[in-house]
Amino acid sequence: MMGHLLGLCWESVSLPPIAEVSPGGSSGIGEAVARELARCGARVVLATRNAVRGEEAAWRIRRDTGNPEVLFMPLDLSSLRSVHAFAAAFLQQEPNLHLLINNAGEQHSTDGFSLPFQVNHLGHFLLTQLLLQRLQSSAPSRVLIVASSAHQAGRLCMAKLGQPPPGPFAAFQDYCNSKLANVLHARQLAARLQGTGVTAYAVHPGFVHTQLFRHTPLWLQPLWTPLSRFCFRSAAEGARTVLFCATQDGLQPFSGCYFADCRPLQPCAQGRDDAAARELWERSERLLGLQPSLCTPVE
Ligand SMILES: NC(=O)c1ccc[n+]([C@@H]2O[C@H](COP(=O)([O-])OP(=O)(O)OC[C@H]3O[C@@H](n4cnc5c(N)ncnc54)[C@H](O)[C@@H]3O)[C@@H](O)[C@H]2O)c1
Numbered sequence: 001m002m003g004h005l006l007g008l009c010w011e012s013v014s015l016p017p018i019a020e021v022s023p024g025g026s027s028g029i030g031e032a033v034a035r036e037l038a039r040c041g042a043r044v045v046l047a048t049r050n051a052v053r054g055e056e057a058a059w060r061i062r063r064d065t066g067n068p069e070v071l072f073m074p075l076d077l078s079s080l081r082s083v084h085a086f087a088a089a090f091l092q093q094e095p096n097l098h099l100l101i102n103n104a105g106e107q108h109s110t111d112g113f114s115l116p117f118q119v120n121h122l123g124h125f126l127l128t129q130l131l132l133q134r135l136q137s138s139a140p141s142r143v144l145i146v147a148s149s150a151h152q153a154g155r156l157c158m159a160k161l162g163q164p165p166p167g168p169f170a171a172f173q174d175y176c177n178s179k180l181a182n183v184l185h186a187r188q189l190a191a192r193l194q195g196t197g198v199t200a201y202a203v204h205p206g207f208v209h210t211q212l213f214r215h216t217p218l219w220l221q222p223l224w225t226p227l228s229r230f231c232f233r234s235a236a237e238g239a240r241t242v243l244f245c246a247t248q249d250g251l252q253p254f255s256g257c258y259f260a261d262c263r264p265l266q267p268c269a270q271g272r273d274d275a276a277a278r279e280l281w282e283r284s285e286r287l288l289g290l291q292p293s294l295c296t297p298v299e
Pocket residue numbers: 023024025026027028029030047048049050075076077078079102103104105106119146147148149204205206207208209210211212213
């Protein structure tokens with residue numbers, strides 16, 4: 001079933017030889033996406049923080065697809081220095097970039113510092129800004145941001161971005177907030193990039209059995225582990241909508257939209273709030289010490 005659906009997807013696309021960057025491509029959904037793109041002949045850069053796992057994933061994909069153009073480059077999205085170093089090395093090495101898939105995901109926070117906000121939003125935001133000119137010079141090109149239906153429970157307090165929220169379900173809330181930021185980021189990116197040939201999409205992959213839930217509290221694990229294993233999608237199934245948005249022809253009119261199950265879906269009300277999207281963008285730039293954007297703000 002899965003192969004058939006993917007087959008349909010591939011038949012209707014024209015995939016050029018592309019360079020694809022996939023933060024978080026060493027496991028789960030990211031690895032499954034990278035494998036399918038490599039199978040179609042793409043040049044793929046897996047970008048993740050654990051060098052051993054990254055190299056192993058790249059080796060597995062080369063072995064499974066016969067495509068030698070699958071590389072690993074180190075990237076830790078929780079460190080701005082690492083994001084800058086990755087971007088500099090990438091830009092020096094790769095003349096083209098047609099697809100940036102912001103897929104890395106973190107659910108766990110540390111004291112007083114929101115790791116989900118840093119990794120899931122801010123690190124990806126910085127990476128996208130640093131690679132934007134290369135995406136533009138390679139246009140048509142796409143940015144995909146792997147969000148989640150969990151964005152619906154997100155509540156962004158703009159004055160406290162980056163601080164973990166209070167309350168008994170702080171970790172879950174923190175993750176949902178970062179996923180709302182993903183939806184708003186894709187929306188604002190698309191608006192600012194209108195007419196450049198670069199389009200942006202947010203994607204919910206479904207509930208997928210991956211390492212993402214490794215920090216599930218011990219007391220919940222007897223329920224969660226079998227639920228995840230037997231009821232959730234496989235990583236290959238979770239990759240479907242990401243691959244659809246990466247490769248389907250004719251998606252330009254949907255730039256900025258949120259996709260699930262290979263079709264655009266209305267995000268929650270806060271996820272459609274353009275003023276919030278603009279404020280998040282401007283505050284993210286300030287937090288990162290970036291000059292106001294190269295791309296035009298939208299009125
Ligand atoms: N699994 C699900 O049910 C589900 C549901 C909705 C959305 N998502 C989203 O899908 C994406 C992929 O998650 P997954 O389920 O494949 O989980 P996963 O844990 O298998 O993959 C996450 C990847 O992110 C990488 N990563 C984490 N922190 C990083 C950092 N600091 N720097 C660089 N890379 C880092 C990890 O190395 C890993 O490769 C995430 O954005 C997640 O929020 C997952």
